[in-house]
Amino acid sequence: MPTFVSINPFVALSNMVPTVALQGFLIAMAALTVGGVLLDIMHKKNVKYFFENAKKAKEKATSHVSTGKKAKIIVETVAHDVLTSGEFCGWKRRVAHLLGMYGTIIFWVTSAILIFKYATPTTSNTPEIISQLWHLGAAMTCLGAYWFWFFLRVDLASEGNKWYRVVFADLFVLSLVITSTFGLAWSYLQAEGSAWSNLFLVLFIFSNIVLFGGVYWSKFAHMFYKPGAAIQKHLAEADGSRDGLPEPADAPKQFGLGIKREAPRHY
Numbered sequence: 001m002p003t004f005v006s007i008n009p010f011v012a013l014s015n016m017v018p019t020v021a022l023q024g025f026l027i028a029m030a031a032l033t034v035g036g037v038l039l040d041i042m043h044k045k046n047v048k049y050f051f052e053n054a055k056k057a058k059e060k061a062t063s064h065v066s067t068g069k070k071a072k073i074i075v076e077t078v079a080h081d082v083l084t085s086g087e088f089c090g091w092k093r094r095v096a097h098l099l100g101m102y103g104t105i106i107f108w109v110t111s112a113i114l115i116f117k118y119a120t121p122t123t124s125n126t127p128e129i130i131s132q133l134w135h136l137g138a139a140m141t142c143l144g145a146y147w148f149w150f151f152l153r154v155d156l157a158s159e160g161n162k163w164y165r166v167v168f169a170d171l172f173v174l175s176l177v178i179t180s181t182f183g184l185a186w187s188y189l190q191a192e193g194s195a196w197s198n199l200f201l202v203l204f205i206f207s208n209i210v211l212f213g214g215v216y217w218s219k220f221a222h223m224f225y226k227p228g229a230a231i232q233k234h235l236a237e238a239d240g241s242r243d244g245l246p247e248p249a250d251a252p253k254q255f256g257l258g259i260k261r262e263a264p265r266h267y
């Protein structure tokens with residue numbers, strides 16, 4: 001294992017800036033997230049719509065779902081749709097999302113531990129495992145998000161767009177993966193004693209500001225909305241209201257063999 005992955009990069013940084021500034025930055029990023037999500041909720045009125053829609057769906061219910069059954073559906077949805085990204089049909093997209101999701105969670109949690117517990121010039125006792133997990137989280141995010149970016153995106157896989165075509169909707173995935181990339185590069189160059197590490201530190205800070213400052217405009221908030229939407233979808237299936245949608249058709253294939261000429265893509 002390369003040695004830089006066992007080093008807490010925030011210890012050396014605390015020689016340049018006071019630890020309280022590092023902690024303040026992290027708190028500011030958390031505040032930007034909360035603020036961005038609240039603004040999003042106020043602007044789109046999506047939470048209001050969600051509850052109104054759930055109430056309307058209840059009126060269309062064709063069967064009663066007991067509290068025990070509801071609890072079972074919620075537990076199953078959390079285990080399947082949320083914790084194991086079960087909403088993705090294709091295994092590649094599912095694995096890429098799992099890598100990105102768990103990589104990001106590990107990266108954020110260990111960043112908080114490294115900064116709040118071990119980032120002072122006199123700290124020499126950061127447990128190696130925490131620094132290793134920080135680097136692993138960043139690497140998992142890079143693996144999942146670059147895989148998604150270069151090969152799996154819908155407009156790339158089905159519409160044949162080029163990997164370098166960037167649209168505003170890519171703000172979340174790009175700022176996410178670029179932040180992890182700059183974090184890894186900064187840590188590596190710092191451990192090597194390279195002066196370039198300062199440049200990557202600035203880029204790491206800037207990309208974090210774009211990621212967390214962009215919550216209102218990007219897809220960031222889906223990680224908070226999707227679990228609720230998935231639970232509501234499965235409850236609506238169980239009580240027969242199905243959000244006013246018809247049941248999936250079980251019609252026989254009627255398009256001849258031509259449909260097999262191109263392999264189907266399942267997102």
Ligand code: HEM
Pocket residue numbers: 081082087088097100101102104105145169170172173176219222223224226227230
């Ligand atoms: C730290 C947590 C998470 C991260 C970092 C993350 C990351 C991502 C990324 C990078 C994308 C691709 C976005 C794009 O199209 O540009 C994505 C899409 C998606 N994520 Fe997540 N995600 C997280 C949590 C969740 C959770 C908790 C759920 C579900 C309960 C979820 C469900 C989905 C779904 C269904 C899509 C694809 C459809 C869509 O774009 O709306 N994600 N996620």
